[in-house]
Amino acid sequence: MARVAVDSPLPHLDRPFDYLVPAELDQIVVPGSRVRVRFAGRLVDAWVLDRTEASAHDGRLSYLERGVGEEPVLTRETAALFRSVADRWAGTFADVVRLGVPPRHARAESAVRAESGGLVNPPNPEGWSRYRAGPAFLAAVAGGRAARAVWNVLPGEDWPARIAEAVQACLAAGRGAVVAVPDARDTARLDAALSAVLPANSHVVLSADLGPEARYKSWLAIRRGAVRAVIGNRSAVFAPVSDLGLVVIYDDGDDLHAEPRAPYPHARDVAVLRSSATGAALLVAGFAQTAESALLLQSGWAQHIVADRGIIRQASPRISALGDDFELERDPAARSARLPALAFRAARESLAGNRPVLVQVPRRGYLPALACVNDRTPARCEHCHGPLATSSGTGAPVCRWCGRSVHQWRCPVCQGTRMRAVVIGASRTAEEIGRAFPGVVTRTSAGDQILAEIPEGPSVVIATPGAEPVVPGGYGAALLLDGWSLLSRADLRAAEETVRRWCNAAALVACDGQVMIGADAGLAAVQALVRWDPAGHAERELADRTELGFPPVARLASLTGAPADIAELLALAHLPPTAEELGAVPVTPSKAARAQAGGDGQGEQIRTLLRVPRPAGVALAEALHAAAAIRSARKSGGPVRIDLDPLELF
DNA sequence: TCAATCCGTATC
DNA sequence: ATACGGATTGAC
Numbered sequence: 001m002a003r004v005a006v007d008s009p010l011p012h013l014d015r016p017f018d019y020l021v022p023a024e025l026d027q028i029v030v031p032g033s034r035v036r037v038r039f040a041g042r043l044v045d046a047w048v049l050d051r052t053e054a055s056a057h058d059g060r061l062s063y064l065e066r067g068v069g070e071e072p073v074l075t076r077e078t079a080a081l082f083r084s085v086a087d088r089w090a091g092t093f094a095d096v097v098r099l100g101v102p103p104r105h106a107r108a109e110s111a112v113r114a115e116s117g118g119l120v121n122p123p124n125p126e127g128w129s130r131y132r133a134g135p136a137f138l139a140a141v142a143g144g145r146a147a148r149a150v151w152n153v154l155p156g157e158d159w160p161a162r163i164a165e166a167v168q169a170c171l172a173a174g175r176g177a178v179v180a181v182p183d184a185r186d187t188a189r190l191d192a193a194l195s196a197v198l199p200a201n202s203h204v205v206l207s208a209d210l211g212p213e214a215r216y217k218s219w220l221a222i223r224r225g226a227v228r229a230v231i232g233n234r235s236a237v238f239a240p241v242s243d244l245g246l247v248v249i250y251d252d253g254d255d256l257h258a259e260p261r262a263p264y265p266h267a268r269d270v271a272v273l274r275s276s277a278t279g280a281a282l283l284v285a286g287f288a289q290t291a292e293s294a295l296l297l298q299s300g301w302a303q304h305i306v307a308d309r310g311i312i313r314q315a316s317p318r319i320s321a322l323g324d325d326f327e328l329e330r331d332p333a334a335r336s337a338r339l340p341a342l343a344f345r346a347a348r349e350s351l352a353g354n355r356p357v358l359v360q361v362p363r364r365g366y367l368p369a370l371a372c373v374n375d376r377t378p379a380r381c382e383h384c385h386g387p388l389a390t391s392s393g394t395g396a397p398v399c400r401w402c403g404r405s406v407h408q409w410r411c412p413v414c415q416g417t418r419m420r421a422v423v424i425g426a427s428r429t430a431e432e433i434g435r436a437f438p439g440v441v442t443r444t445s446a447g448d449q450i451l452a453e454i455p456e457g458p459s460v461v462i463a464t465p466g467a468e469p470v471v472p473g474g475y476g477a478a479l480l481l482d483g484w485s486l487l488s489r490a491d492l493r494a495a496e497e498t499v500r501r502w503c504n505a506a507a508l509v510a511c512d513g514q515v516m517i518g519a520d521a522g523l524a525a526v527q528a529l530v531r532w533d534p535a536g537h538a539e540r541e542l543a544d545r546t547e548l549g550f551p552p553v554a555r556l557a558s559l560t561g562a563p564a565d566i567a568e569l570l571a572l573a574h575l576p577p578t579a580e581e582l583g584a585v586p587v588t589p590s591k592a593a594r595a596q597a598g599g600d601g602q603g604e605q606i607r608t609l610l611r612v613p614r615p616a617g618v619a620l621a622e623a624l625h626a627a628a629a630i631r632s633a634r635k636s637g638g639p640v641r642i643d644l645d646p647l648e649l650f
Numbered sequence: 651t652c653a654a655t656c657c658g659t660a661t662c
Numbered sequence: 663a664t665a666c667g668g669a670t671t672g673a674c
Contacts, residue, residue: 004662017662040661041664057662633659 007045012629018055032072090621091263100238105216123165151305160193175245176228182254206232234267288500294538317509321521350476372411465501474510555617561640573627582609
């Protein structure tokens with residue numbers, strides 16, 4: 001007999017089913033293989049979870065219809081991982097398999113791949129010696145121990161080289177490694193760094209833009225154990241590396257690590273699950289640090305890899321805040337670009353020293369929000385700490401989460417009672433800034449026109465966050481403009497995200513260069529950057545969120561759908577006794593969602609938030625999944641989207 | 651009393 | 663989706 005999981009999106013079918021195995025399929029039906037089965041009269045795809053002697057099912061068993069290819073696509077380890085990811089995010093096994101196993105490509109299966117490269121030498125630990133606990137981490141990976149660490153990368157660090165060394169240590173110990181980075185540019189840099197230290201064919205790149213055949217080929221090389229190291233974007237955390245010894249997540253605050261397909265798992269959290277389950281070492285790395293990483297440290301689960309203060313001071317450029325009152329430069333060209341005098345001078349110095357200048361300009365399109373008129377503290381709801389915004393109808397401030405309107409608001413910092421809408425959106429354009437530096441080459445890197453690298457020499461680069469090109473030797477100066485509009489976004493992660501973007505840009509500046517931030521020096525986010533203390537900022541962020549009842553210490557579930565459907569789901573769900581319902585607010589469907597719905601209005605959509613203490617998170621997910629299973633079995637009502645610890649809360 | 655039909659539920 | 667079982671209905 002074979003126990004299988006069927007490929008169905010219906011939650012009530014998310015459990016094993018037993019089938020008899022015809023004698024001629026006995027050899028190829030093994031745990032992890034793909035099969036076709038007759039299920040409720042239809043032929044469907046399924047995955048073999050196990051071969052068994054007996055079945056608990058008392059009805060008649062059917063025979064498996066046929067095998068699909070001869071490649072087992074699930075390993076014992078990934079099958080267990082997919083199950084626990086489904087459980088953690090209230091999703092189905094089949095949905096998670098779709099995230100972790102690329103579509104089959106038969107031609108790629110028959111192609112024979114060259115055997116992997118030769119013996120891997122242990123790395124030179126020199127590069128890690130600037131960090132306390134750095135060499136120890138490398139030694140632990142080399143020794144096959146379950147070291148888990150949060151690494152604060154020094155500004156100017158060649159992080160791809162350091163990660164390549166960690167992978168090298170893991171391979172030298174005879175085990176496999178997985179590295180997930182946010183985007184294709186990071187993948188390319190890491191690919192080059194790995195190629196520099198590993199024998200040929202020792203690693204593969206997993207990425208959707210390889211095309212289906214090459215992607216499946218790379219994935220198969222990993223699955224077959226021909227290659228033991230894999231790098232790629234968020235889906236690489238699911239790669240079926242055998243005898244996993246190391247998982248690395250780079251820049252875990254980048255929202256590209258959040259999977260947009262159901263059940264919406266986050267690559268960092270998947271990596272944590274996987275490291276827990278397998279005993280593989282874990283490295284969460286970045287110039288900045290998230291509150292989630294701070295919790296890994298605070299709970300003692302992970303160790304901190306960080307450089308001593310003196311080394312940080314040496315490695316950091318000079319970072320200063322421009323303050324709130326921008327003194328404009330007298331130079332008329334600079335005036336027209338509205339560049340503050342200090343920023344303009346820093347740029348001129350850099351260009352005079354034949355070094356490029358980086359100008360970071362935020363993208364437009366942030367949500368308007370309310371803040372204190374005096375000190376711009378974001379206005380929050382007294383009841384649930386959600387953000388306040390002006391409702392379009394009445395003009396009265398309303399909580400974006402629980403929908404309560406606010407009559408008397410008082411700023412928790414200055415006790416002021418007046419709020420104002422924060423003007424949002426970048427107004428400075430590349431041309432305006434370029435005009436301030438006549439005769440200097442101006443480049444833009446943004447959107448779909450991203451520059452990976454620029455040559456040394458004087459030039460001005462205008463880039464949106466995340467699109468900053470690297471330059472050999474570093475920038476001479478970086479101007480981080482529009483700090484206010486980043487910081488006052490109506491988003492739980494606004495401060496953390498701002499610090500992350502600033503850190504990632506500032507880290508590209510040479511250690512004798514300077515960084516100018518267009519925000520007030522008194523702000524915690526600015527202080528974190530000036531002192532280069534991303535860990536301190538993450539700790540504060542974690543403390544704030546703990547006090548407000550936000551993730552990661554609390555666990556939230558967001559339910560989005562028609563009011564009647566959500567009500568039905570909640571009525572069916574046996575929520576943990578500690579669950580707290582934060583009320584419902586109408587949601588304006590995004591353009592993408594409207595396009596998906598096909599134009600015809602599905603009626604009003606609302607969003608309800610549920611909150612539990614972190615230990616009850618799995619019980620909350622289980623209750624919601626069970627309730628969704630009852631609804632799907634009944635075929636009642638419309639869809640309800642379930643999100644656990646959603647990245648965006650409004 | 652039995653067959654035709656409807657409805658709800660499970661799907662090995 | 664489809665298949666099955668139990669309940670319901672209507673005709674002999």
